[in-house]
Amino acid sequence: MSETLHELRLVVNGVTHDLRVPARRLLSDALRQDLGLTGTHVGCEHGVCGACTVLLDGRPVRACLLFAVSAVGCEVTTVEGLTNPDGSLGPVQQAFLECHGLQCGFCTPGFLTTITAGLRDNPAPTHEEAREMVAGNLCRCTGYQNIVRAVERAAELS
Amino acid sequence: MKPAPFSYLRPTSLAEAVQALSADPDAKVLAGGQSLVPLLSMRLAAPSTIVDINGLTGLSDIEVGDDGVRVGALVRHADLLAHDGVRRSQPLVPLALAHVAHATIRNRGTTVGSLVHADAAAEMPAVLALLGGSVEVVGSAGARTIDADDLVVGPLETSLAHDEIAVSAWFPALAPGAGVAFDEIARRQGDYALCGVAVLVEGDSVRASYVSVSDVPVVVDLSGVADDDLGDAAVAALDPADDIHATAAYRAQLVRVLTRRVVAAAREGADRR
Ligand SMILES: Cc1cc2nc3c(=O)[nH]c(=O)nc-3n(C[C@H](O)[C@H](O)[C@H](O)COP(=O)(O)OP(=O)(O)OC[C@H]3O[C@@H](n4cnc5c(N)ncnc54)[C@H](O)[C@@H]3O)c2cc1C
Ligand code: FES
Ligand code: FES
Numbered sequence: 001m002s003e004t005l006h007e008l009r010l011v012v013n014g015v016t017h018d019l020r021v022p023a024r025r026l027l028s029d030a031l032r033q034d035l036g037l038t039g040t041h042v043g044c045e046h047g048v049c050g051a052c053t054v055l056l057d058g059r060p061v062r063a064c065l066l067f068a069v070s071a072v073g074c075e076v077t078t079v080e081g082l083t084n085p086d087g088s089l090g091p092v093q094q095a096f097l098e099c100h101g102l103q104c105g106f107c108t109p110g111f112l113t114t115i116t117a118g119l120r121d122n123p124a125p126t127h128e129e130a131r132e133m134v135a136g137n138l139c140r141c142t143g144y145q146n147i148v149r150a151v152e153r154a155a156e157l158s
Numbered sequence: 159m160k161p162a163p164f165s166y167l168r169p170t171s172l173a174e175a176v177q178a179l180s181a182d183p184d185a186k187v188l189a190g191g192q193s194l195v196p197l198l199s200m201r202l203a204a205p206s207t208i209v210d211i212n213g214l215t216g217l218s219d220i221e222v223g224d225d226g227v228r229v230g231a232l233v234r235h236a237d238l239l240a241h242d243g244v245r246r247s248q249p250l251v252p253l254a255l256a257h258v259a260h261a262t263i264r265n266r267g268t269t270v271g272s273l274v275h276a277d278a279a280a281e282m283p284a285v286l287a288l289l290g291g292s293v294e295v296v297g298s299a300g301a302r303t304i305d306a307d308d309l310v311v312g313p314l315e316t317s318l319a320h321d322e323i324a325v326s327a328w329f330p331a332l333a334p335g336a337g338v339a340f341d342e343i344a345r346r347q348g349d350y351a352l353c354g355v356a357v358l359v360e361g362d363s364v365r366a367s368y369v370s371v372s373d374v375p376v377v378v379d380l381s382g383v384a385d386d387d388l389g390d391a392a393v394a395a396l397d398p399a400d401d402i403h404a405t406a407a408y409r410a411q412l413v414r415v416l417t418r419r420v421v422a423a424a425r426e427g428a429d430r431r
Contacts, residue, residue, distance in 0.1 A: 003163050023166030023208065024159050026199075045160060046196035053262055059236075060262040065195040069166055070188075070210060114262060135347050136260025 008072050012037065013081030023069050028052040030068035031078060039079040039109050043138070050137030053110035054078050060117045079109035082116055091157035092116050092150070101150035103141035110137050115151055119158055125151065161198035168210040172296055172323065175209055179321040180298050182207040187323060189231065192259070192267035193275045217325060222247050226291075226330040231323070235264035235272070247331045249427075250289065250338035254281040254356060257340070260348035274324045276310045279350040279370040281342070283310055287375035288356050288367035291329045297322035310374045336360040337428025339420045342369060343412050352404045353412035357424040364424075366417055371398045371409060380421065388421055389414025 005020045012035060019034045028045070031037045031054070043049035045064045052063040055077035082090040089097065092115045102108045111134060118133040119125070125133060130151040131144075139147060169175040179185050185207035188194055197203040211217070217230040222243035229238055238244060239255040258264060258272065258281050272282045273293055286293075286306045293304045298321050311317050318324065332338060342354030354369030364380040378395040380388055398409035 004165065006166065022159070022163065024161040024163055024198075026160070026195075029159065045199055047192060047263060050260075050262065056266075059265045061266045062192075062262060064199070065191050065263075065266065067166070067191075067195075067210075069168070070191070070212060118261075132347065133261075136262045 006069050008069055010035075010068065010071055010076060011074070012076045013078060014075075019068070021068055023067060025068045026064055027054070027066040027068045027071050027076070028063035031063060031076075034068075037078050037080055041106055041109050043106065048138070049107070050110040050114065051107050053113045053137065055113055055117055058117060058120070060114045077113065079112050082112055090116070092119070092154040095150040095154035095157055096147075099146045099150040099153050101142065101147045107137060107139040107141075111139070111147060115154060119151070119155055123158060124155055127152070130155075160201070161195075162201060162204040164198075164205055165207045166210065167207060168213045170213050170215070172214060172325070175211055175214060175323055176296060176298055176321055178207065178209045179323070183320060185209055185320075187211055189271035190234065190267035192263050193271065193277070211323065220244060224331065226328055227251065229269055229327045229329070231268060231270040231325050233269060235259070235267050235269050236261065238269050239264065248289065248329045248338075249332060250285055250340060250356060250358070251329055253338065253340040254285045254354075257281050257342050257344070257348070257351065257354065263348075270324050270327050273309070273327055274316050274318060276312075276314050276316045276374075278313055278373050278375070281340075281351070281354060281356075281369050284354065284367040284369045284375045285340075285356050286327065286329065287377050288358050288365060289330050291327060293324050294326045294328070295322040295324050301325075303328075306375075313373045332431075333360055335428060335431060337424040337426070337431065339423035339427055341416055341420050341423070343416065350403075353398075353409055353416060355413070355416040355420045357417075357420045359421070359424040359428050364421060366392060366421065368392075368396060368413070370403075371396050371413060380417070385418065385421075389417050392417040 003022045010017050028042050031040045041051040043051040047062045047065045053060050054063045056074050130148050167178050186205035188208045188210045217232040219230045221228040245252050291306050337359045340356045342351035344351045351370045356367045367377045383391045393410045400406045
């Protein structure tokens with residue numbers, strides 16, 4: 001028995017894509033494999049690490065805990081969509097660069113999307129709030145100090 | 159792809175959704191997916207049909223009345239947590255929700271889904287049990303209300319029939335002069351608790367409900383217990399067990415410390431009202 005494929009239309013970073021995927025295709029895999037948007041990383045694939053975090057209608061969600069079929073009708077924003085319109089780095093990306101907020105970069109896309117939405121809701125976080133903003137994302141390299149600094153720097157730049 | 163293949167249905171009416179569940183004894187409801195999708199990806203569950211209820215209308219409302227709060231099945235933890243009316247009516251709901259996972263998970267996970275997932279490590283089933291709330295379900299046999307006491311029958315197991323969909327949950331309002339508090343110990347803010355405690359103080363009545371300490375929510379009556387004996391009384395009633403996260407002795411210590419602390423906070427809350 002061949003598996004049923006679903007025709008779906010996804011809007012990612014403002015661009016409309018039509019794809020044919022089985023219902024079990026996770027949004028994270030659809031982005032990476034079907035759309036070639038490999039900026040979204042997958043680590044644990046069960047919601048714990050945060051590397052796959054994307055914005056769904058502006059709110060951070062785990063792309064590994066969402067089926068692509070369930071994202072129909074929503075606006076998806078990935079790390080590729082965080083640059084300024086002229087292609088230069090967006091404020092959160094710029095802050096990561098300035099503060100050395102990454103080493104291997106595996107976790108970075110999830111931090112960038114999470115912090116982008118976090119600063120929109122709370123543009124001037126306290127140090128404690130900046131820590132809390134990234135508490136749901138894991139990084140195995142940096143020790144988090146420079147990531148928290150980057151949150152604070154991004155708040156200045158935004 | 160990690161999950162096993164399944165047929166995917168996204169009904170637009172409750173009747174259709176119930177029908178889809180009745181038609182396949184192996185079907186599962188998908189709400190926020192924050193508990194179900196990990197189980198599918200790890201292949202701990204492999205339902206033949208997924209009934210995605212996110213297309214149903216009328217299940218996204220938060221209604222605050224004089225006597226309590228009704229929460230629709232598609233209300234996300236994050237929206238319930240941010241709701242001012244809920245905070246005023248039953249402050250224990252946001253106090254506990256702040257400890258449910260991380261903000262990103264709360265953006266998608268539903269509070270009703272968490273109640274019917276019935277995880278002993280989840281905060282909201284303990285809160286519903288303590289407050290004496292209920293869950294409204296609809297199935298092929300019609301609609302009924304399940305009291306919190308009758309909801310959870312075992313770890314990850316509820317009294318819902320296979321074709322019943324939870325449509326809303328009911329959290330009674332906090333009575334004037336009563337107080338509530340919540341606290342938990344977790345490795346990091348947002349992780350599942352090693353031990354969590356919710357307390358409701360009403361006049362002379364002192365009751366506590368526990369997270370991650372027993373297989374199903376247990377409410378312990380601590381009325382009339384002297385302050386110094388609260389922790390031991392709770393441990394005696396609960397008898398916490400070992401697991402990979404903590405030893406029984408450590409968990410008992412957390413019960414002792416948190417029970418005293420949270421009862422004191424709930425009393426303070428009552429005095430301020
Ligand atoms: C990294 C991580 C950390 C987490 N930490 C916590 C935590 O600390 N505390 C906590 O409480 N939770 C935690 N969660 C779980 C989270 O709260 C879930 O949102 C919640 O348990 C389930 O809600 P859901 O809407 O996602 O349900 P789903 O995952 O969609 O469903 C869960 C189960 O309930 C059933 N179900 C859901 N809705 C209905 C309905 N309306 N009618 C009938 N059946 C239904 C499904 O069939 C399934 O069996 C965590 C999750 C993750 C991924
Ligand atoms: S890959 Fe999604 S949270 Fe780890
Ligand atoms: S920079 Fe390597 S995991 Fe974060």
